[in-house]
Amino acid sequence: MLQQHPHEPSQLTAQEFEEAVKAVESMTLEQMQRLGMFEMFGNTNPQARQQTVELVHWLDQQVTEELIQQYIELAKRGNYTAMMALSCSTSKLH
Template structure:
């Protein structure tokens, strides 16, 4: 059960998010940024995923940006103090202290540490060796060298369109009020939204 120390975000989790991140077989996982990579953790394992195809479009979307503003999810220069906690069963997202979320995630696993056999280890190594360039792109491994692949781009479009449906007129007005007060996050989000609207009109 989610503790009261976590703040529920007023946006439900995009249903395609676990697949985009590369998480499976757990109810809860966390998202944050560290070591120059968008990172996920489930309390026992962790990995990286695409910053440009998933992490940035998620946290900077107008549906979420202002709600995440008070929190430090990590950067190239700063270790994360907070993380986003995702509940796959209920489709909810929360934000809370990094250490508290990691402790919470560890509770979803058995107390007994699972022992991997030599065969399982060899199978895991082989799976990595057999991974295609496109699969590695989807995990964001080569973003500094090339763009993400078309499948990842399509998933990004679907996630952004899904988040768009959760934007209300009241939220837009809230952003406008904050922007008029000089809030940088609000101004950036509105500029991004305006640019998207202009690009959509050009394609009509």
């Protein structure tokens, strides 16, 4: 996985971030499946489960104060996905 994904995430501008969110929002489940977005999560293979744990850990590390602020700004502008992400993350804290 580390060969496929660099250690340092690329820095997206606010516009690039919004465009990426819109692209994912407009995808159907079938399109996501064709891109392999779910191949690790339903797998019973122990190696795939370990890779899933590592991926979730890596993703958790990507949530920075700057990223949260970007979501807040998007939510203020009416972005439903950002609102839901913020809502889900704050409900997990309580």
